[in-house]
Amino acid sequence: MDIRNVEHEGEQAIQRQAREGGPGWGSAMFGPEIPQAFVPFIRDQRMLVIAGADDEGAIWSTIVDGPTGFAEAVDERTVVIDALPAPGDPLRDAFRTERDIGVLALQPQTQRRIRLNGVGRRDGNRLVMRTEQVLGNCPKYLQTRTVKETVPGGAGPAVTGKELSEDQQRWIEGTDTFFIASLSPEHGADSSHRGGMPGFATVADPRTIVWPDYTGNQFYMTLGNMHLNPATGLLFLDWDNGHTLQLTGQSRIHWDPARAQKHPGALRVVEFDIAKVVQIDHASSLRWEFHAYSRVNPPARADDRPPNQPWSARRAGRDIAP
Numbered sequence: 001m002d003i004r005n006v007e008h009e010g011e012q013a014i015q016r017q018a019r020e021g022g023p024g025w026g027s028a029m030f031g032p033e034i035p036q037a038f039v040p041f042i043r044d045q046r047m048l049v050i051a052g053a054d055d056e057g058a059i060w061s062t063i064v065d066g067p068t069g070f071a072e073a074v075d076e077r078t079v080v081i082d083a084l085p086a087p088g089d090p091l092r093d094a095f096r097t098e099r100d101i102g103v104l105a106l107q108p109q110t111q112r113r114i115r116l117n118g119v120g121r122r123d124g125n126r127l128v129m130r131t132e133q134v135l136g137n138c139p140k141y142l143q144t145r146t147v148k149e150t151v152p153g154g155a156g157p158a159v160t161g162k163e164l165s166e167d168q169q170r171w172i173e174g175t176d177t178f179f180i181a182s183l184s185p186e187h188g189a190d191s192s193h194r195g196g197m198p199g200f201a202t203v204a205d206p207r208t209i210v211w212p213d214y215t216g217n218q219f220y221m222t223l224g225n226m227h228l229n230p231a232t233g234l235l236f237l238d239w240d241n242g243h244t245l246q247l248t249g250q251s252r253i254h255w256d257p258a259r260a261q262k263h264p265g266a267l268r269v270v271e272f273d274i275a276k277v278v279q280i281d282h283a284s285s286l287r288w289e290f291h292a293y294s295r296v297n298p299p300a301r302a303d304d305r306p307p308n309q310p311w312s313a314r315r316a317g318r319d320i321a322p
Contacts, residue, residue: 006027006028006187007023007024007027007028008026008027008028008184008187008221008224009224009228010184010187010220010223010224010225010226010227010228011025011026011027011219011220011221011223011224011227012026012224013224013227014220014223014224014227014253015218015220017255018218018220018267018268020218020220021218021219021220025218025219026219026220026221026224027133027187027219027221027224029135029219030133030134030135031133031134032077032118032131032132032133032134033076033077033131033134034073034076034077034079034116034131034134035134038073038114038134038136039073041105041107041112041114042071042072042073042079042105042114043068043069043071043072043073044068044107045068045070045071045105045107046065046066046067046068046070046147046286047063047064047065047106047284047286048063048064048065048071048081048083048103048104048105049061049062049063049103049104049106049179049191049193049235050062050063050064050085050091050101050102050103050104050127050181050191051101051102051103051104051180051181051182051183051189051190051191051233052091052094052095052099052100052101052102052120052181052183052189053094053099053100053183053189053231054090054091054094055094057231058090058231058233058248058275058276059181059182059183059189059231059232059233059248060089060090060091060094060181060233060235060246060248061179061180061181061191061233061234061235061246062085062089062090062091062235062244062246063085063179063235063237063244063283063284064081064083064084064085064127065083065284065285065286066082066083067150070082070083071083071105077118077130077131078128078129078130078131079103079116079128079129079131080123080126080127080128080129081103081126081127081128081129082125082126083125083126083127084122084125084126084127085283086155086158086244086280086283087155087158088155088157088158088278088280089158089244089246089278089280089283090246090248090278093122095120095121095122095127096121096122097121098119098120098121099119099120099121100117100118100119100120100183100188100189101117101118101119101120101127101129101189102115102116102117102181102182102183102188102189102190102191102192103115103116103117103120103129103191104179104191104192104193106142106193108142108143108144108145108146108288109144109145109146109147111139111142111144111294112136112139113136113137113139113142113193114134114135114136114137115133115134115135115136115137115190115191115192115221116129116131116133116134117131117132117133117134117188117189117190117191118130118131118132118133118188119132119188132188133188137217138216138217139294140195140214140216140294140296141193141194141195141196141214141294141296141297142177142193142195142294143176143177143195143290143291143292143293143294144290144291144292144293144294145239145288145289145290145291146288146289146291147286147287147288147289148287148288148289149287150285150286150287151242151282151285151286151287152285153282153285154282155280155281155282155283156280156281156282156283157280158278158279158280159278159279159280160276160277160278160279161276161277162207162274162275162276162277163206163207163274163277164203164206164207164274164277165206168245168277168279169203169206171236171238171245172201172203172209172236172245173198173199173201173202173203174198174199175198175201175236176195176196176197176198176200176293176297177193177194177195177237178193178194178201178234178235178236178237179191179192179193179194179234179235179237180192180193180194180222180232180233180234180235181232181233181234181235182221182222182225182226182229182231182232182233182251183225183229183231184224184225184228184229185228185229186228187224187225187228190221190222190225192221192222194211195294195297196211196212196214196297196298196300197293197297197298197299197300198300199300199301200212200263200297200298200300204271206274207273207274208271208272208273208274209234209247209271209272209274210269210270210271210272211269211270211272212260212263212264212265212266212267212268212269212270212298213253213266213267213268213269213270214265214266214267214298215265215267223253223270226251226253226270227253230250230251230252231248231249231250232248232249232250232251232272233246233247233248234246234247234248234249234272235247237284239287239288239290240287240288241281241282241287242281242282242283242284242285242286242287243279243280243281243282243283243284244278244279244280244283244284245277245278245279246277246278246279246280247272247274247276247277247278248274248275248276249272249273249274249275249276250272250273250275251270251271251272251273252270252271252272252273253268253269253270254268254269254270254271255268256269263298263300263301264298264299264300264301264302265298265299266298
């Protein structure tokens with residue numbers, strides 16, 4: 001499926017509702033070729049965040065990492081990723097058959113990110129992607145971190161469930177960053193980022209998460225996909241320990257201004273219903289050092305004072321356990 005220059009009816013519907021953007025604004029603006037300026041950026045990555053669907057159609061977000069050069073743009077439309085998701089990850093074996101893939105290359109140390117959408121397949125122990133849409137994104141809501149060390153070893157077993165444990169709820173409510181996977185059958189998969197001050201994502205109950213949607217680039221690629229297909233995947237990363245918390249379920253967009261006003265800076269609110277939870281300890285080999293929150297982050301709540309440390313540091317090194 002070639003998605004270049006195709007109007008995304010989901011994006012257009014969200015833009016009309018938000019009274020932003022307009023015809024031709026969004027996915028149709030971006031072609032499939034990888035700009036030459038992006039090639040060294042891709043090669044420089046230590047991690048990539050991947051969006052895709054499993055064989056049952058559930059949408060997931062996951063992370064792969066490696067040394068500099070583990071991802072390489074080998075031509076203007078092909079990226080080779082010399083890594084796979086951890087054993088037990090819902091997307092570990094998904095790409096044995098070619099399917100839609102979204103890739104987010106995010107560099108917390110420079111607050112730069114690009115998105116690559118297309119189709120991917122597994123080739124031995126690596127992933128090969130053919131791009132259909134490539135774009136750069138602004139640095140809004142990106143916290144600054146650098147890789148502190150790489151810890152070899154291996155991922156722990158995947159621990160699954162249908163709702164969040166108390167520790168997992170605290171993990172989410174203390175996060176400043178999570179990743180979101182969405183997929184429209186007509187427009188492909190997309191991997192994106194959500195950031196804010198700790199507390200911006202809240203747990204309404206063990207099977208429901210709520211977060212504010214802040215002002216962005218008005219493309220509405222993620223919300224546009226949600227409009228057409230509410231199936232969504234979320235990924236929370238424990239930056240200190242390399243643990244991952246993956247959720248799949250369905251999202252709803254709430255447009256009630258009174259509800260948005262409860263979240264400083266919010267234009268609307270997204271609610272996510274959990275269908276399945278997967279936690280894998282040490283899924284990533286990278287350990288990150290926190291430096292600063294994005295200067296454009298709104299307060300998580302109207303009466304909040306920004307903390308000077310991320311949630312992981314305030315836990316004083318306490319590990320997450322399911």
